Amino acid sequence: MVDTRTQSVSRAGLAAPRFADEDLYRLAEKHGTPYFLIDEATLRKKVSEMEQGFSEYKGVFRVAYSVKANFNPSVIRTFASEGILFDLTAANELVFVLKSGGSAENVMYTSITETAEEYEKIVRMGVRKIVVASYNGLLNLTEAATKAGVVVKAMIRVNPEVHVHAELRGSMGHGKFGLQFNGGSQDSAFYVLKKLLNTPGLEFEGFHFHLGSQIEDPACYADAIEKLEAFILGARRQLGPFTVNTLDIGGGLPVPYGKKVPTPKDLGGKIVEQLNSLVESIGDRFTLVAESGRFLSAESTVLVSRVVNIKSFGEAKYIYVDAGYHVLIDSALLRHEYPVEVVPGGKPSPQKVALVGRLCDPLDVFPISSRSKLGGAEVGKLVVFREVGAYSLVMNMPFHSQPRPPVLMRTSQGGYAVARKGQDAEKLFADEGGDCLSN
Numbered sequence: 001m002v003d004t005r006t007q008s009v010s011r012a013g014l015a016a017p018r019f020a021d022e023d024l025y026r027l028a029e030k031h032g033t034p035y036f037l038i039d040e041a042t043l044r045k046k047v048s049e050m051e052q053g054f055s056e057y058k059g060v061f062r063v064a065y066s067v068k069a070n071f072n073p074s075v076i077r078t079f080a081s082e083g084i085l086f087d088l089t090a091a092n093e094l095v096f097v098l099k100s101g102g103s104a105e106n107v108m109y110t111s112i113t114e115t116a117e118e119y120e121k122i123v124r125m126g127v128r129k130i131v132v133a134s135y136n137g138l139l140n141l142t143e144a145a146t147k148a149g150v151v152v153k154a155m156i157r158v159n160p161e162v163h164v165h166a167e168l169r170g171s172m173g174h175g176k177f178g179l180q181f182n183g184g185s186q187d188s189a190f191y192v193l194k195k196l197l198n199t200p201g202l203e204f205e206g207f208h209f210h211l212g213s214q215i216e217d218p219a220c221y222a223d224a225i226e227k228l229e230a231f232i233l234g235a236r237r238q239l240g241p242f243t244v245n246t247l248d249i250g251g252g253l254p255v256p257y258g259k260k261v262p263t264p265k266d267l268g269g270k271i272v273e274q275l276n277s278l279v280e281s282i283g284d285r286f287t288l289v290a291e292s293g294r295f296l297s298a299e300s301t302v303l304v305s306r307v308v309n310i311k312s313f314g315e316a317k318y319i320y321v322d323a324g325y326h327v328l329i330d331s332a333l334l335r336h337e338y339p340v341e342v343v344p345g346g347k348p349s350p351q352k353v354a355l356v357g358r359l360c361d362p363l364d365v366f367p368i369s370s371r372s373k374l375g376g377a378e379v380g381k382l383v384v385f386r387e388v389g390a391y392s393l394v395m396n397m398p399f400h401s402q403p404r405p406p407v408l409m410r411t412s413q414g415g416y417a418v419a420r421k422g423q424d425a426e427k428l429f430a431d432e433g434g435d436c437l438s439n
């Protein structure tokens with residue numbers, strides 16, 4: 001029998017949020033394991049950390065939440081109540097935002113597909129700020145705005161082609177995202193800008209770039225801003241005056257995952273002075289937007305799993321939990337070292353320890369960070385994975401007929417609420433085609 005009366009989960013050196021061991025065991029009894037648990041207060045704290053990071057910017061700074069990182073309605077509702085913007089990439093994300101208390105007015109829409117149908121749909125749902133990233137996209141947006149009879153504020157997504165030191169890079173060598181500043185074809189920021197400035201139904205709003213995710217060296221933002229400044233000044237010489245109302249510097253703010261990474265203050269400190277001098281040099285006090293997914297959502301959430309088996313193999317001790325990469329895909333894909341902790345803990349094992357998931361796949365072995373504490377593991381104890389709120393519960397998959405786990409939220413009032421019901425085997429069977437068997 002596991003003694004749950006000991007201290008809270010978060011001990012020295014481990015990131016917030018803290019949950020009492022008793023609460024984790026009580027929730028495990030009630031909802032089963034694994035389950036995700038989100039802390040609402042941490043979501044709100046992350047917004048204010050971003051705001052503080054850019055507080056020295058002389059114009060208006062707006063935080064945007066990149067919904068792709070975690071579209072759980074309770075998460076969206078929390079951010080909507082903070083009055084921040086939403087970065088969306090799909091019309092269905094807009095449905096989620098509108099149904100969760102957000103408004104179309106606060107949406108910046110950056111599509112990859114850029115079809116006329118998609119644009120018409122979101123424009124009719126009230127979105128007015130749309131980022132285009134191809135010439136075709138511009139034509140499609142024009143068609144959509146004309147059909148809907150509205151004026152759209154269009155931004156141009158540039159790819160500044162800078163080197164990015166990050167886990168996921170989206171600039172140099174990534175033609176999928178954004179337009180080159182100048183280039184021979186109509187798919188260049190210069191040509192799209194020229195066309196946009198002469199298109200009735202569209203108003204030029206500003207520029208957007210996104211450099212990557214989990215960016216560890218913020219110097220790439222400085223390089224991108226420098227290139228953008230040269231582009232704006234050059235384009236004005238050729239096209240005449242135009243006003244930059246908004247500059248969106250994308251996402252990429254990193255999450256620790258067991259190591260030291262720059263904070264929003266570190267990043268802001270590095271580039272705010274440069275942004276302020278950009279304001280001077282182009283003469284536009286643009287609204288600055290930073291759209292974060294990972295930073296805003298990751299640290300709020302833990303995944304709670306249970307030890308289901310332990311065995312020795314040679315020198316090593318293997319700890320089996322009832323989670324796997326089907327609920328934490330980036331442990332296999334990106335080898336993320338989520339900080340992991342046995343609850344309640346114990347003395348570190350003298351043996352080498354491997355933490356393995358329930359899937360019958362050699363990839364289902366969790367990388368262990370230096371901040372992990374796996375001492376005291378016993379069958380029946382809980383194992384908590386930290387900083388898992390981004391790109392995890394929205395990517396759950398039913399490999400090995402595993403139902404989606406429930407998502408719980410500790411509300412700012414201190415109670416626990418269900419933020420997503422777990423599936424059971426019956427529901428999973430039906431969703432996976434069981435309900436088609438009679439056809």
Ligand SMILES: Cc1ncc(COP(=O)(O)O)c(C=O)c1O
Binds near residue numbers: 069213294
């Ligand atoms: C255009 C855009 N903005 C923002 C983000 C969010 O990035 P992150 O979660 O690293 O902050 C992404 C992520 O892919 C993106 O593609």
